[in-house]
Structures are given as C-alpha cells and as structure tokens.
Amino acid sequence: MATRDLTMGMIFLSQTLTGILGNFSLLSHYLYLYFTRCKFRSTDLIIKHLTVANCLVILSRGVPQTMAALGMKHFLSDIGCKLVFYVHRVGRDVSTGSTCLLSISQAITISPRNTRWAELKAKAPKYIGFSVVLFWMVNLILNVMVPVHVTENGSDKNMTREVDYGYCYSVISYRFTVYGAVYVALVLFRDIFFVGLLMWASSSMVVILYRHKQQVQYIHGTNIPSRSSPESRATHSILILVSTFVSLCTLSSLFHIFLIVLNNPSIWLVNTSALIAGSFPTVSPYILMSHDSRVLRLIFTFSRYTESPV
Incomplete structure (x- = not known):
C-alpha cells in the first residue's frame, strides 16, 4: 500500500x-435527559434528528x-452501492x-414578544x-432517483461517464429527459x-441580538457586563453552526461540480470532496455541545464524581 493511500485512509x-x-x-446526552425526566427545549427534537442524519x-x-x-x-455489490449512496x-x-429548521426555530424563540411573530412564537x-x-x-x-446513477462496475457506454469513488x-x-429535468x-x-x-433566519438572529445588546447597554450602562442567557448561548451556537454549514456546503457544491464537469477526475479530487462532505456532520455535534449548558454541567458533575476519593 502506498504511503499516500495509507495517509488518506488514516x-x-x-x-x-x-x-x-x-x-x-x-x-x-438526550437519552440521559429523557430517562432523568429533564425538561426538553423546543429545539431538542430538531437536534436529535439532525444527529441521526449526521450519523447516516x-x-x-x-x-x-x-x-x-x-x-x-x-467491495460492495450493485445493490450495496445503490443503498449506500x-x-x-x-x-x-x-x-x-x-x-x-433549527435556525428558524431559534429566530422565532428569541424574537421579542411585542412583534408580529408573537402568535407564531406560541404555535411554532x-x-x-x-x-x-x-x-x-x-x-x-x-x-x-439517486440509485439509478450508481453502479458497482464502470459502464462502457459512450453516452455515460463515471466518477470512481473507489468502492462504487x-x-x-449525457441523455437529459423530461423526467430528469423535473x-x-x-x-x-x-x-x-x-x-x-x-x-x-441567521440575519434575523443577528439583528435581534444586536438590538438586545443595545437595550441592555442603555439600561445597565456600558461598564456593567451582563451574563448571557440560555437563549443567547443557544443562538450563538446556531449562528456558528449555520456559518459552518454554509461555508462547507459551498465548498462541497464546488467540488461536486468539478467532479461532474471534469473528465476522469483525480483520486485527490474525489477524496477531498468526500472529506469536505463529511466535515459538517463531524463538527456539528461538538459545536452544539460546547454551547449547551446542560452538557457542560453534566461533564462537570461526572468529572467531580470520578475524581472524588472512594
């Protein structure tokens, strides 16, 4: 095995x-909250499904x-290739x-009660x-339609071109039908x-947070620091999450276009595209956990328990 392949595999x-x-x-963490009957936030259900999707x-x-x-x-069969893709x-x-949905939900949650979103805030x-x-x-x-465009073996037809992912x-x-266009x-x-x-939603959250900061500074003065609320911490977490997602999604789309346009794309381009596509599912749980006070409190409690003498 070449050193380059081993490095990429690692x-x-x-x-x-x-x-x-x-x-x-x-x-x-959410299983722990469920079994301990802790109160769930409105965004917790979205995060659980986001986590399941990331795992997939x-x-x-x-x-x-x-x-x-x-x-x-x-190493995959034709059915395996289609199922994996x-x-x-x-x-x-x-x-x-x-x-x-997480971004929109948080934007509605932190919106002031005296705005036009008040009714939607209760129903969301x-x-x-x-x-x-x-x-x-x-x-x-x-x-x-995705499995139609995936196969175990390369095709010899002149009307098609393949991108070799190494396993499928x-x-x-090149044939573009009406169904394909739709x-x-x-x-x-x-x-x-x-x-x-x-x-x-991200722009709305930034505007709401900025206005809230201006109001707090006007009430308390510029020299008195104010503690961030759980809503503010959650909003900052989602803004970081969305920024990360948009950046990585843009890069992933560009590399995907290169794979489609270029003839015989190199294995480096294929591997880089795959790495970027897997980056958001990898980093998103850490972003969410780092801004969730319940996770930090659980880690602190567990560390104190393990360090206490028997």
Missing part, C-alpha cells in the same frame, strides 16, 4: 471516528471511503433541512415534530429554498 478513519463519537455522545452521512460515506482508501476496492443523500438532505413548537417527519418523507421520496461508480449520463429542478429549488431560509 485521515478518513480519524474523521469517521471523531464524527461517530461526537454524534453518539450528543444522542447519549458519516456511516454511509465515511466508512466506505475509509475502506477504499486503505486498499479495499469495489441513497442513505447518504437522504441523510445529507435531512441534515440540511434540520439545520434550516407544535409544528416542529410534523416538520421533521415531513423532511424525512420528502427526502426519502425525492432521492429515489457514480454514473453521469427532478433536477425540484432538487435545485429545495436546496435554494433551504439556503435562503437559512440566510434569512
């Missing part, structure tokens, strides 16, 4: 293990990519929708569960719609 393995550890730690993305892309980088080429796409799209928590289930259903249906081939067809239009509309909502 990088994929590190990313996969880090992502699995972070997401399962976050899920374990990491397991369906990170694990096969690691095995391929370590020398195990094309389908699960990855569904998990990625649900992760996008959940991040968008009731529709979170329905919205998350709708994301899963829509993406399970919308991504049924993604087939790019499918691409739906996918583009969904992605643009979610990114637009993300940017709107």
